[in-house]
Structure formats: structure tokens, C-alpha cells
Amino acid sequence: MLLAAAPTAIDSLQAQEFAPEPLTDLGLIEEVNNPAAEGGRTFGHSMLQGETLGEFRYGVTQQTNTGPRCVAEIPGPVSHGPQDCQLAPYRARAQSLDANPPVPFCGPLDRIDDDLDTAIPIDLAAWWETGVSAPLGFASATNSVDVAGLTQSALSMSPLVKGVLTEPKIRQNDLVIENAAFDSTAFVEGKFADTNEPVGSALTTGDNSERFRDETFSSAAGVRRSARSGGTFELAQRGGFQENNSTFLIPNPQGTTRLEINFTQPLMRNRGRAVNETRIVLAQIDLKLAEAEVRSELEDHLIDVTRAYWSLYQARTQWLQQDRLYENATKLLEVLKARNGVDSHTRQVLRAQAAVASRQSDLVRTETRIRNSQARLRLLTGDPSLTGNMGLGRSNHMELIPQDMPLAMPVTISPRDATITALDNRPDITDSIRKIQAVSARVGAAKNQVLPRLDLILHTHVAGLDAQRDTFGAFTNQFSEGRPSYAAGLLYEVPIGNRAAQARLARNRWEMVRAMHEFQQTTEEAFTEVELAVRETQTTYCEMVAKKQSIDAANREVDYLEQRWELLPDPNESAVLLIENLLDAQERLADEERSFVAAQVGYAMSWVQLRKTMGVLLRFDNPNLPPSSPEIWSSDSDVWSQSP
Structure with missing residues (x-):
């Protein structure tokens, strides 16, 4: 149906005059005070309970304990100019999608106890959440960080961001050059x-x-x-x-x-x-394309910052898990040594010593991961306060302590609303429409040159x-x-x-056909990517719930084996095999805990990716700027309609 409608749209475009939109200065959303923001849960991994899609904060920054941050609701639709009508059939198609949020296919948030035929709510809280927000002793100085503060620092201090933001300024001068031809x-x-x-x-x-x-x-x-x-x-x-x-x-x-x-x-x-x-119109469109390109690059950079934050969180939780695993093996080794010659065997001691050495080496590797994640964050943000070096002297790297915890509740979103938002805000769709406008301007000029x-x-x-x-x-x-x-x-x-x-003229008309097909492909990709992103958020949450259930089961296994070894040893059971099973159960528990944290991070990043897919992760429109009147494209449209 869409392909069949394309030739008619192309024919109408060849004789259409495009009025460019008023240009606005490139600027971030203004800082506002939002005391109602959820404490610490920001940038794509949290949503206030009961929020609708229209209230969904895009999370570049939020109110934190350190002061106001940039906060914005889902931005309004991006103006696509005269070509906005090209999205009409796609909006109608999006309206036909299911308006209700998808029900998670992982089932209700409860489990059936083995002994009691009753539903018990699943507690997604973990024992390491307190420790991960406390100093681990890797540096003499500490610095608490959250996603909001890191993204704000990246936007204001990162040399990469500063370099990217120069591109629209360069294109703005190209527009001035084209206008100067009439001076x-x-x-x-x-x-x-x-x-x-x-x-x-x-x-x-x-x-x-x-x-x-x-x-x-x-x-x-x-x-x-x-x-x-x-x-x-x-x-x-x-x-x-x-x-x-x-x-x-x-x-x-x-x-x-x-x-x-x-x-x-x-x-x-x-x-x-x-x-x-x-040429002025083309320069104006190039400026808009540059702004969209900068927006996309900044979104990628902010996603990298967020991913680095959660990598730090994941590494610190893994260190705590590994440290607990190391302590358990050490305690077991001490007990075996104390009972040496009584009821413990040399092989048991040797097996425990091997486990202690292996887990200690894992601690060293995990500490390196923490330091690497901190270095990555310092690079991405460009914030000198993260190194403790505000001057030009030798830096003293701080221990960065994450404060944001992963979201532990399901948040659903309507596929219909998400798709409509994507159609109105995705930069690649805007780029496709801008390219159609540019090619249409060339077609009109080529018709005149005939x-x-x-x-x-x-x-x-x-x-x-x-x-x-x-x-x-x-x-x-x-x-x-x-x-x-x-x-x-x-x-x-x-x-x-x-x-x-x-x-x-023939070449430009074929370019118009190509631009229309590229627009159709881009829009279809938007539908698919939003569908996948919405589904991914539900899948990662269900995965997180399943991993928590695995942790509970692994905990029960470890408790059972510890009781067997400490209280009720079976004389018919091999003592060496019992120690082996206990150490293996501890390893399996640590593996499940690591998998659970990975699922938490995946759930957090899935929301960031969903917002990027919807095109609302970052916006450049400054609402404080009054709209300006277009300086070009008079009513002299008969030029476009003349035939050769």
C-alpha cells in the first residue's frame, strides 16, 4: 500500500514549493527545579510510578541532592515543514496499534513456595545494594556520582561534545554565505x-x-x-x-x-x-541536517556515559560478590585447618586452599574492571572534579561511588504511543524528510533551467x-x-x-524517487525498532525476575549444603565430595548474582535505548526563543509549476 502511493507523492513533490522553518539557536533544555523527581533514579532506567507516556521524563538530568538538573517531559513533535503530510498514513497505521501496554509474559510478580500453596511477592532487593554505594577503599578520596550528574558534566565539559556542537555553527556560516550573494x-x-x-x-x-x-x-x-x-x-x-x-x-x-x-x-x-x-534553501536544510546529526551524536555519547556508569555499578557489585565468595572460602579453610586431624582430611584443605587462591585472583581482576570503568567515565565526561585535580598538577584519582540503583519495578509503555512519538521525534525520519525537501528544491530549480x-x-x-x-x-x-x-x-x-x-531534471527526479523510497525504509525501520525496543524492556524485566528466582534457589542450596557439612554430616557420604559440592554451590550462587546484576543493567539500558528509539533522549529546541518569520520563499510559486 505504501509503495503504491509513492508515485503520486513523488509527482506532487516535483511541483511543490517548500517553506523552510524558522531557524532556532542550538541550546539545551533550560534548567528547572523539579523537587518531585524520583530520588536518584534517572536517565532511562526509572519512571515515577503511575506516570503515563506523556509524563515520561526523558532523563538527561533530574533533580538531585546537589541541586537542580535539566528536566523535560517528552518533547512535542518536531516540525517537518510542508512534508509533514507524508507521515499521515504512518500515523494512521500507528493509531491502529494496541493502545494498552503489553503484559509481561513472565507472569505475575510472585512465586509459588514449595511448601506453601500461596503466592509470595518476589523481593528484587539485593544484599549488595548498601555496600555498592559505600566506599570500597580503592582511593583515599571519594566522589559520589549519579547518571544525571555525569550526563550533565558530559554535556558541559566533554571536549568531544564541545567539538560536536561546533558543526551547526559552521553550517550557520554557510547559510550566511549563501544569503550574502544578494548583498x-x-x-x-x-x-x-x-x-x-x-x-x-x-x-x-x-x-x-x-x-x-x-x-x-x-x-x-x-x-x-x-x-x-x-x-x-x-x-x-x-x-x-x-x-x-x-x-x-x-x-x-x-x-x-x-x-x-x-x-x-x-x-x-x-x-x-x-x-x-x-542555494539558501539547501544551506538552511543542511543546517537542520547538521543539528539532527549533532543530536544523534550527542545521544550516542550520553548512552556511552550511561553505559559506563552501569559498568561501574556492575563491576562494584561483582567485587562485593567476589569478596563475599572469597570470605566464605577463607572461613571454610580456617575451619578445616582448625579441625585438621580431627575430622577433616588433607584433600579437603587443599581443595579449600585452591578455591581461596582462585577467588582472590578474581578479586584482583574485578578491581581492575572498577578502575577501568572509572577511567572510562573520566574520559567521557571530561570533568576534572572526578580526578580530584582541579588544577594542572598531578591528578589524584578518586573512587567514584554510584548512587543510582537499578529500577526494581515493571514499567510498561503503550506501543501505539511509543510509535507515534517516534514518528514525530526521531532524527532519522526528520533527516529523510529534509532530504526530500532538498531534492524537491533541486527539482524545481532544474525545471526552471530547462x-x-x-x-x-x-x-x-x-x-x-x-x-x-x-x-x-x-x-x-x-x-x-x-x-x-x-x-x-x-x-x-x-x-x-x-x-x-x-x-x-531527469537526474533530480530520480533522486526524488530514491529519497521517497529511503523515507519509506526509514519509517518502516522506526516501526520495527520501536516494537523491538518495547519488547526488549519487557523481556529484560522478566529476565531480571527469573534471575532473582535463581538466586533464591541457589541460596537455599548453599544453606542446605552448609547445614549438611556443619551440623548433620552423613557418615556414608564422602567428606571431600561434600566440600566440593559446597564450593561449587557457592560458585553457582555467585554466577547467578552476577547474572542478576547483568539483567538489572540490561533493564536500565533498555529504557535508555527505548527513549533513543523514540527520539526523545535529547532535544535541541529552545522553548524560550520566539518563532521567526521565514525570510525566503515568497508566493512566487509559478516558477515551480512551469513546464519545460
């Missing part, structure tokens, strides 16, 4: 010539002189300007004097002046503002003459003696065959 040009010129050459004709001097001697001074000053309608205007005041030995120059010497007005207006090719401002050249040429002047090289006297006489002279004419020109212009 007025002032000119002044002058020339003095002293001629002395033999006479080859009696008509040169009118007497028997053998040499022709002539002194001539000429000058001009005026203004030239190209009109946006295609015409060229010139106003020039010329003046000078001449003296020679010819009897034909009367008076001799003499001063001359001439005030000229010249105007040339195309009547067919290059006529109209729409044609002559095509026309023959027919120019109207107008000229008028007044002239003055005075004796004795009196140029100023001649200037006065040009307004007081005689009347203005004038001339009018037409210039017609057409290439035989006109193949080049026809080929350019």
Missing part, C-alpha cells in the same frame, strides 16, 4: 591614460600633426546588486576629462559625467525568488559636459541640461536540443 556591492574605479602615437589618418587630428597626443581620465563609482527575483541592478556615476590635439574634440579640453541605471530581469530562466534562493533564456534589459542615463576639464561642472550640467536617455531590449537564448538541462 549590495559598492565599487570605485579610475584610470588615467596619456597617449602619444603617430597619426596614420588625417581624420585622427584633423590637421597636419604627425603625432596624436591625448590625455584621458575616467572614473566610476556606484552600487551593484543581484535581486532575489533574479534581476541585476547597477547604479553608476561616471566622470572624467579629456584633452588632445584633435580639432574634432569640442570643447578641448572638456569634462564629462554620466549617471547610469542598468537593470536586467529574467523573464523565463532564472526568474523568481524560488529559483534564485535555492526554459529558454529571455531577459528584459533596461537602461537609462543622463550626461553632462563642460569645458576646461571641469568634471564637477559637467556633473551639475547633467541634471540641468537636456533630458534622460533610455533604452529597452530583450535577450533570447536557447541551447539546441537542451540536453544538459533535460538530463539534470
Whole structure:
């Protein structure tokens, strides 16, 4: 259905005039105070309970204990200009999607106890949550960090962000350059010539002189300007004097002046503002494309910052889990050594020693992961306060302590609302529409270039003459003696065959077909990516619930084996095998805990990715700027509709 409608849309685009939107300065959402923000849960991994999609905070920053952060609701639709109608069938298709949030297929948030036939709520809290927000002793100084503060620091201090933000400024100057093509040009010129050459004709001097001697001074000053309608205007005041030995120059010497007005207006090719401002329109669209590209790059950077934060959180939780595992093995080894010669065997001690050494090496590797994550955060944010080095001296790296905890509740979102939001806000859809506008402008200009050249040429002047090289006297006489002279004419020109212009028009029309198909593909990708992102958030939550159930089961197994070993040893069971089973159960418990944290991080990042997929992770529109009126694209639209 969509492909069948494409040719009609393309045909209408070929004769359509595009009015560019008012340009706004590039700026982030203003800082506001939001005391109602959820404490610490920000940037894509949390939502206030009961919030609807319209209240869903996009989470670049939130209110924290350190002060106000940037907060914004889901931004309003991005204006797509005259091509917004191209999204109408897709919006209608999105409206037909299910408006109800999908029900998690992992079942209710409860479990059935093995002994009691009752539902027991699943507690997603973990024992390491307190320890992960406390110092671990890796540095003498500590610094508490959260996602909101890190993203704010990255946006304001990162050299990468600062470099990316220069691109729209560069494109803005390109727009100024194209507009400057219609600025007025002032000119002044002058020339003095002293001629002395033999006479080859009696008509040169009118007497028997053998040499022709002539002194001539000429000058001009005026203004030239190209009109946006295609015409060229010139106003020039010329003046000078001449003296020679010819009897034909009367008076001799003499001063001359001439005030000229010249105007040339195309009547067919290059006529109209729409044609002559095509380069301005393209520069304006390039600026919008640059802003969308910068937005996409900043979103990727903020996602990297968020991912680095959760990597730090994950590494610290793993260190706590590994440290607990190491302590359990150490305690077991101490008990075995104390009972050596009583009821413990040498092989049991050796097995426990091997477990202690292995777990200690894992602690070293995990500590390295923590330090690497901290270094990654320092690089991504560019914040000198994270190193404890506010000057140029040697830095003293701080221990970064995460404060944000993963969201431990299911948050659902309507696929219909998410898809509609994506259609209105995704930068790639905006880019596709902008490219259609750019190609359409080229098609209109190419249609005009197929026309023959027919120019109207107008000229008028007044002239003055005075004796004795009196140029100023001649200037006065040009307004007081005689009347203005004038001339009018037409210039017609057409290439035989006109193949080049026809080929350019055909090429631009094929570019329009390609742009339309690319737009359709981009929109289809948006539908699919939103569907996958919504499903992923539900899947990662269910995975997190399942991993917590696995932790509970592994805990019960460890408790059972510890009781078997400490309290009720079975004389028929191998003591070495019992120790082996206990150590293996502890390892399995640690593995399940690591998997649970990985699921928590995956759930947090799935919300960040969903917001990026919806196009609401970051916006550049400054709501404080008043809309400006378009400076181009007058009602002179007949140029587009002319046929070759």
C-alpha cells in the first residue's frame, strides 16, 4: 500500500514549493527545579510510578541532592515543514496499534513456595545494594556520582561534545554565505591614460600633426546588486576629462559625467525568488541536517556515559560478590585447618586452599574492571572534579561511588504511543524528510533551467559636459541640461536540443524517487525498532525476575549444603565430595548474582535505548526563543509549476 502511493507523492513533490522553518539557536533544555523527581533514579532506567507516556521524563538530568538538573517531559513533535503530510498514513497505521501496554509474559510478580500453596511477592532487593554505594577503599578520596550528574558534566565539559556542537555553527556560516550573494556591492574605479602615437589618418587630428597626443581620465563609482527575483541592478556615476590635439574634440579640453541605471530581469530562466534562493534553501536544510546529526551524536555519547556508569555499578557489585565468595572460602579453610586431624582430611584443605587462591585472583581482576570503568567515565565526561585535580598538577584519582540503583519495578509503555512519538521525534525520519525537501528544491530549480533564456534589459542615463576639464561642472550640467536617455531590449537564448538541462531534471527526479523510497525504509525501520525496543524492556524485566528466582534457589542450596557439612554430616557420604559440592554451590550462587546484576543493567539500558528509539533522549529546541518569520520563499510559486 505504501509503495503504491509513492508515485503520486513523488509527482506532487516535483511541483511543490517548500517553506523552510524558522531557524532556532542550538541550546539545551533550560534548567528547572523539579523537587518531585524520583530520588536518584534517572536517565532511562526509572519512571515515577503511575506516570503515563506523556509524563515520561526523558532523563538527561533530574533533580538531585546537589541541586537542580535539566528536566523535560517528552518533547512535542518536531516540525517537518510542508512534508509533514507524508507521515499521515504512518500515523494512521500507528493509531491502529494496541493502545494498552503489553503484559509481561513472565507472569505475575510472585512465586509459588514449595511448601506453601500461596503466592509470595518476589523481593528484587539485593544484599549488595548498601555496600555498592559505600566506599570500597580503592582511593583515599571519594566522589559520589549519579547518571544525571555525569550526563550533565558530559554535556558541559566533554571536549568531544564541545567539538560536536561546533558543526551547526559552521553550517550557520554557510547559510550566511549563501544569503550574502544578494548583498549590495559598492565599487570605485579610475584610470588615467596619456597617449602619444603617430597619426596614420588625417581624420585622427584633423590637421597636419604627425603625432596624436591625448590625455584621458575616467572614473566610476556606484552600487551593484543581484535581486532575489533574479534581476541585476547597477547604479553608476561616471566622470572624467579629456584633452588632445584633435580639432574634432569640442570643447578641448572638456569634462564629462554620466549617471547610469542598468537593470536586467529574467523573464523565463532564472526568474523568481524560488529559483534564485535555492542555494539558501539547501544551506538552511543542511543546517537542520547538521543539528539532527549533532543530536544523534550527542545521544550516542550520553548512552556511552550511561553505559559506563552501569559498568561501574556492575563491576562494584561483582567485587562485593567476589569478596563475599572469597570470605566464605577463607572461613571454610580456617575451619578445616582448625579441625585438621580431627575430622577433616588433607584433600579437603587443599581443595579449600585452591578455591581461596582462585577467588582472590578474581578479586584482583574485578578491581581492575572498577578502575577501568572509572577511567572510562573520566574520559567521557571530561570533568576534572572526578580526578580530584582541579588544577594542572598531578591528578589524584578518586573512587567514584554510584548512587543510582537499578529500577526494581515493571514499567510498561503503550506501543501505539511509543510509535507515534517516534514518528514525530526521531532524527532519522526528520533527516529523510529534509532530504526530500532538498531534492524537491533541486527539482524545481532544474525545471526552471530547462526554459529558454529571455531577459528584459533596461537602461537609462543622463550626461553632462563642460569645458576646461571641469568634471564637477559637467556633473551639475547633467541634471540641468537636456533630458534622460533610455533604452529597452530583450535577450533570447536557447541551447539546441537542451540536453544538459533535460538530463539534470531527469537526474533530480530520480533522486526524488530514491529519497521517497529511503523515507519509506526509514519509517518502516522506526516501526520495527520501536516494537523491538518495547519488547526488549519487557523481556529484560522478566529476565531480571527469573534471575532473582535463581538466586533464591541457589541460596537455599548453599544453606542446605552448609547445614549438611556443619551440623548433620552423613557418615556414608564422602567428606571431600561434600566440600566440593559446597564450593561449587557457592560458585553457582555467585554466577547467578552476577547474572542478576547483568539483567538489572540490561533493564536500565533498555529504557535508555527505548527513549533513543523514540527520539526523545535529547532535544535541541529552545522553548524560550520566539518563532521567526521565514525570510525566503515568497508566493512566487509559478516558477515551480512551469513546464519545460
